[in-house]
Amino acid sequence: MRMPIASALVVSALVAALWTFVGQKVEMPPSPLAAGEKLPCVSYAPFRDGQSPFDRPLAIPEAQIDEDFARLSTLTACVRTYSIEAGLDKAPALARKHKLDLLMGVWLSADPERNRQELEESIRIANENRDVIKGLVVGNEVLLRGEMSPMELSDTLKYVRAKVAPIPVTYADVWEFWERNKGLSADVDFVTIHILPYWEDLPVSAAEAGPHVDQIRHEMADAFPGKEILIGETGWPSAGRMREEALPSPANQALVLHDLMALAKRQKYRVNFIEAFDQPWKRRSEGTVGGHWGLLDAYARAPKFAWGQPVSNFPAWPVNILIGVLVAAAAHAAAVHGARGGERSAPMGTREWAAVGALALASGATLGQAAANLPLESLGMFGWLRNGAYFVLAIACALALPWLVGRGQGLVPVSHLLDPARRGRGRAPAMVAALVLAATVTAVGVAALELVFNPRYKDFPDFALTGPALGVLLLALVLRPARTGLSATEEIARFAFLAAAIYIPLNETLANWQALWFGGLCLAVSLTVWRVLAVQRTA
Known part of the structure; x- marks a missing residue:
């Protein structure tokens, strides 16, 4: 024996x-946030486990959004939404309650009737909540999805802009589609670009994510002189499969967000991080990685890391x-x-x-x-x-x-x-x-x-x-x-x-x-x- x-x-x-070595915490850079400082803005979707925008009609309880906004108000000064459906028509009042600014999203798709209803209701809500709505994001990656033509989108932006002035109006898409449709910049008050190093056609590692975002941001500023640029989505996933050298992990997510926040402060970039809470429903269309972009966990609703503190991948x-x-x-x-x-x-x-x-x-x-x-x-x-x-x-x-x-x-x-x-x-x-x-x-x-x-x-x-x-x-x-x-x-x-x-x-x-x-x-x-x-x- x-x-x-x-x-x-x-x-x-x-x-x-082996596991003692692998499980050790990875050191992070110093926190880019001063004591009491909050993130500039984060994307927010109200869906929790078992809830999805594909389940229509779906009305998220107002108390659920209220609870989320209360939690987010301790972390950020602003939230970006993507639609007024599923109970998000209550977002302006709740943002006001928790002293949050709102970038309100207007969802556009290939369905003209749905677009019409969304647009008219969004215009009404925006005009009634001018104090809290700091911008209207009309359409999100609708060109990327091929659901509208640039001409249709241009007409839509002009229509909304005339109805809600002086509230700033923008359109959000990945940076490549802004490059291909530069004429749309005449129809918006500022340009909103998405830079997601993990999802690039040529993905970059977590260590290179910050420099990559900086490079693209400079290129977009040169492409749209005189227009303010908002980085409308940027971040890193905490779980999922690798794409080339881009590895989703808790430590890499924390590292990228540290780098991006420091970059935004140093370069005075307007930036919105994706996203507030993990969204399990995104796993249906994007795999495991799709559900793990949140700064906060989907279930415990707690931050995944503390700024400036070491993080373990396991x-x-x-x-x-x-x-x-x-x-x-x-x-x-x-x-x-x-x-x-x-x-x-x-x-x-x-x-x-x-x-x-x-x-x-x-x-x-x-x-x-x-x-x-x-x-x-x-x-x-x-x-x-x-x-x-x-x-x-x-x-x-x-x-x-x-x-x-x-x-x-x-x-x-x-x-x-x-x-x-x-x-x-x-x-x-x-x-x-x-x-x-x-x-x-x-x-x-x-x-x-x-x-x-x-x-x-x-x-x-x-x-x-x-x-x-x-x-x-x-x-x-x-x-x-x-x-x-x-x-x-x-x-x-x-x-x-x-x-x-x-x-x-x-x-x-x-x-x-x-x-x-x-x-x-x-x-x-x-x-x-x-x-x-x-x-x-x-x-």
Whole structure:
């Protein structure tokens, strides 16, 4: 028993060291805000979990907006809204109550009748609340979405501007669309541009976000001389998949906002941050990252970081250590159980115990974060079923693979499961080995297909699939796979996974370490299948 205990302790120590290091807080620059100073403005949408602008008609309770404005009044001097629907027609009165300025949004779409109603009601509200409404944002990215032509938008801006003067009127869109439609500047009192470094066609890292925004802001000032520029949306997400070198994380969000706020004060930029609260509904159209742009959490309604204070990317890292220690103990116990129940002619050797330790490390170091990511990355029935299946597979492999090493049972080709005669003659260890291989190939294959053909909003399931993918490769290398005959499934899979291992990192660029990690998992599965096939071809 000395070997498994010693191995489990070593794995536990490695997991603890890893998460202690990874979980440490990242230092932030000094706070750009003076004591008592507030943010200049933040975007506000009133939707909480289970609420969405797609659910029409939807009326957000006035008390809910009131509660949000009360909280925001301690953080910002201004809020930007995007529509007067869903209860936001009450926003001016509530802003006045909490001493907030309001940039009131007027939502425009491809529906002329809806636009007419929104415009007329917005004009009425604006004229009745001139003291609190500091600007009217007529349309948000309607050109980007292709829902109105520049001429239609120009006519709309002229109409509203004449009706609400002297309230300033603007239109908001990503900076590229302002570049393409410079003539619209004649129809607005100031130009509102969106600069979102994460979503750029060529994303930039968190460290480069501030200089990138500064460069674009200067270019827009040169393009529109004499016009005031408002950066109407800028910020950084705290969770989601990487885009090239742009990594969403709590520390990166805090860093970018520190840099942008300092830049705005230094350069005297008008700036509005996106956004006040996380918006879970945005995950439907933008993936995990879409729901995590808020300065405040969607559920606790609390700030995600304190200005000038260090931030951890994994605040629950002690839980990950605890789970890792439990996994290490369970994996080694499974190996001991397998060895006692097997038909071994000799006890497990150092090589096999090293393999068990490596299996336990791969699972123990990742299962805790896989559990934390499960609710974060799962949306809708399909998302929960897929990610739930990945997580169940990760748990199963954490126990089954060490047990198979203990039994001395190598991997078994998928053909073993597809042939009724073989299934009927097979022993339990062989069936488990075949199931583990088949499930891992399927899980990594599903994820790879999504990331090859529809990757933009898909997360990399690295934590959940590391244990299974590396585990089957370790088992294939330590114990000779069973020889049961060739299968077309493995023949196709080895090349498909090799292609995915090359294509996904190259498509995402080598700066994306999440993509490199997943590419490594695809390569591990490809090598595993290659090893299984090599045994089938031997005489």
